Amino acid sequence: MARSVIPIGPWHPLQEEPEFFTLTVDGETVVDIDVSIGYNHRGIEKLSERKTFDQSTFVIERICGICSTSHPFAYTRAVEDIIPVEVPERAKYIRTIVAEGERVHSHLLWFGLAGHFLGYNTVYHWVWKLREEILDVLEILTGNRNNYAMFKPGGVRRDINADDIPLVVKKIDSIVPTLDRLKKAVLDDPVLHARLKGIGILTKEEAIDYCALGPTSRASGVAKDVRKDAPYGAYDRVDWDMIVTENGDVFDKVVVRILEVYESIKIMKTCLSKLPAGEIDLNIKDIPPGEGIGAHEAPRGETFHYVRSDGTNRPARHKVRAPTFMNLPSYRATVIGETISDATIILAAIDPCYCCTERMAVRDDRGRKILGGPDLVRLSQEKTKKLANKMGLQ
C-alpha cells in the first residue's frame, strides 16, 4: 500500500498559529495523524512563580488574546479557593457579564474563521463585522477590546457605570437580528450541510475517553458545563440553558456554538438588569499557605488553574490547563478515516487555541529584547538589498 506524508506547518497556512500536523494519507484518505506543538512555548507557569499574586493576573491574562478573561477568572477563583473567600455579589455579576461577552466574541470569531476555512468568505466578513459590535460593548464596560484587566483576587478592578447600561443593552440587542439571519442562512444552507454533516465525528465514548471539553464534547452528547455543574459567579442566579447535541460531527459543533451565543446574550442582559449594588472588591492583603483550584467554562471548554501558596506573596506553583490541551488529542479520533479535503475543517472544529495550550506570554531574556523594532527593520533592509543584488537590480 502506497502511503504519502503531508506536512502542514509549523506555521499553519489557515489557522495562522504555530503547530505542525503530519498527515499520513493513503490516496485521499487520512490513515494517521501526528501533532507537534511547542513552537511558541515560553514557560509562563515558571514566569508566574516569579510574580506576585496580583502581577500574575496580568501575566496570565496574556496567555491568550481571545480568552483573556477566562484565564484570570479561573486563576482568581483558584487564589480565592486558597483562603477561602467568596467575592461580593456585584463583583460576581460583573465577572459574569465580561466572561459572557468574551464567549460571544470568541464564538463569532471562530464562526467567521470556519467560513473562511471552507472558502465561504462572505460568512467570514459578515460575522467579523458583527463581532465588532460585541467588542464595542466590552470596550464600553471595561475600557479595552481585549485584555480587559478587570479581574483581581477578591473581586474586580473596575465598576460598571449605571449610565452605560442602556447603551450597552441597545448594542447587545442590535446583534440579535443579524445573528438570526446568519443562523438561518448558515444552518439552512445545503452546501454547508453537504460539507459539514457526518464528518469528523467524535462519539460520546471517545469524548469521555479523551476528556474532551466545552462545545467539542457537548456536540457529542456529553452534558457537562462547569457553569451548570459547579456554579460560580452569577451563573446560578440567572436562567439559561446548556446546549447539547448528539451527533458529534462538525455541523453539530457549529450549532452548539451559534446557540450558545444566544444563551450568552441572555445571561448578559439578565445580569445587567439585575446588577446588585455594593462593594466590588474584598481588598485581600495576604494569601495564607495552602492550595487552591479554580475552573471556568471558557468559550472552548473548561479552563483549569491550580495554585499553591507557601505563605509568601508569590505562587509556589501555578499550573494552567487550557481547554485545547484536552481537545487537541481527540484529532486522532476525528480525522483518521476522513478525506484530506475534510481534514482542514475537522482540525479547526474544536476551535483550537495553541497559544493557550503552550501557555505563552511575552517574555524576553531577563528583560533584554531578543530582537527589537530597529533590528527587524535592519534585517528587512538587508534582505531587500540581498534580493535586489540577486536579481541584478543594483
Added chain:
Amino acid sequence: MARREEILKDIQTRFREDIVDFFDKSSKRVYIEIKPESIVRVAGYIFKELEARFNIASGVDARTHLEILYHFSLEDINLLISLRVKLDRENPEIDSLAPVFKGANWIEREIHELLGINFRGHPDLRRLLLAKEWPAGVYPLRADYREWDRNAIRDRGV
C-alpha cells in the same frame, strides 16, 4: 449531600490499604494522598466506576520530594477529588494512566519533560513542548533549575 458522603466512605473503605492521608477540605474539594504504586487502581476506579472526568494532573516540585496531583471532577455532586502522590526526588517514577484513558496521554508527556518524572508503561513518551535542542536531564519546572545556556536560547532562529 448524602451521595457525597456515600462515595467518600466507599473510597475510604475500598482503598484502606492505599490511602495515606484523607483531607476533606470543603464541600467541593477533597484531597486524598495515596501510595504511588496504587495510582492505576484508585484513579482507574474513580474514572471508570464513578464516571468522573479527569481534569488534569499537576506536577509540583515541593523541594523535599516531587508531587503529582491528579484532579477528577464528579459533576453530579459538584465535587473535585485530587489524588496526591509523593515521589522520591532522586528517581521519580510512577505507573502511567495513559493506557487507562487517553486524556492522560499529553499531560504525562508534559510532566515527563518539565519535571523529569518517568511514567512506566506510557505508550509514547516523546517531548511535547520543549525543543529538540533542549539538553537531556534539564527540567525547567524543578525548583533548582537555572537557565542552562542563555546564549544558546538567544542565538536560536536569529
